[in-house]
Amino acid sequence: MALNASAISVGDTYQEVVAENLSRTQLVQYAGASGDYNPIHTDTPFAQEIAGYPSVFAHGMLSMGMTGRMLTNYVGDGRLTAFGVRFTRQVFPGATLTAKATVAAVRQEDGQHFVDLALSTTNQDGQEVCKGDASARIDP
Template sequence: MALKANDLTAGTTHSAVLVEDLKRTQIVQYAGASGDYNPIHTDELFAREAAGYPGVFAHGMLTMGMTGKMITDYVGDGRLTKFGVRFTNQVWPGDDLQSTATFADIEEVDGNKLANFEVTTVNQNGDVVLMGYAQARVD
């Protein structure tokens, strides 16, 4: 089910919980699927003692991937035309993440209605871990 342009007004939002109590195993699962085995994400000993971090932390792309589900659940399958983010804070095992898309405007390109959204993902402390945009074709 895709969105309808007529249903979108400035400031319309859609939110979803992405994860509660992020597990190290999910970070490892993402490493395996994506192919990014960087030990700062997968190897607690390396992350602490060699890299100088408190421990392993999530790939930025895991947060972006989880955020992508919030967007595609909202705009519909195959409707996404653009998706871009900045990673603004690290995501740690145990974090809870919530993500929000806020409708900005609609542009018409080649007869398609393209809706622009601002995208923000925050952790349990309200710190923004990811901010960016998405654009999707709407009816």
């Protein structure tokens, strides 16, 4: 089921908690599934002693992937036409992340309906960890 253009207005928001007490094991899962085995995400001695970070931290693409889960739950499966983010802050184990979409525009192109969304994913301290935008083809 996809979102309906007639049911939304500019300024509407939709949000989901996409991570709760993010585990190191989920970072390992993401490394294995994605193929990005950069040890900075899963290897504490490397992250601390070589890279100089307080601990391992999440792949930016994991934050984006979790933000994508909120998005597809909102707009519908297979409906995204564009999705972009800037990674503004690192996400450490234990993080709780909330991904939020705000309707920026509802438009028609060649007889099809589209929604443009502003995206913001924040951590438990209210700090933004990724910021971006997305567009999706929706139903009338």
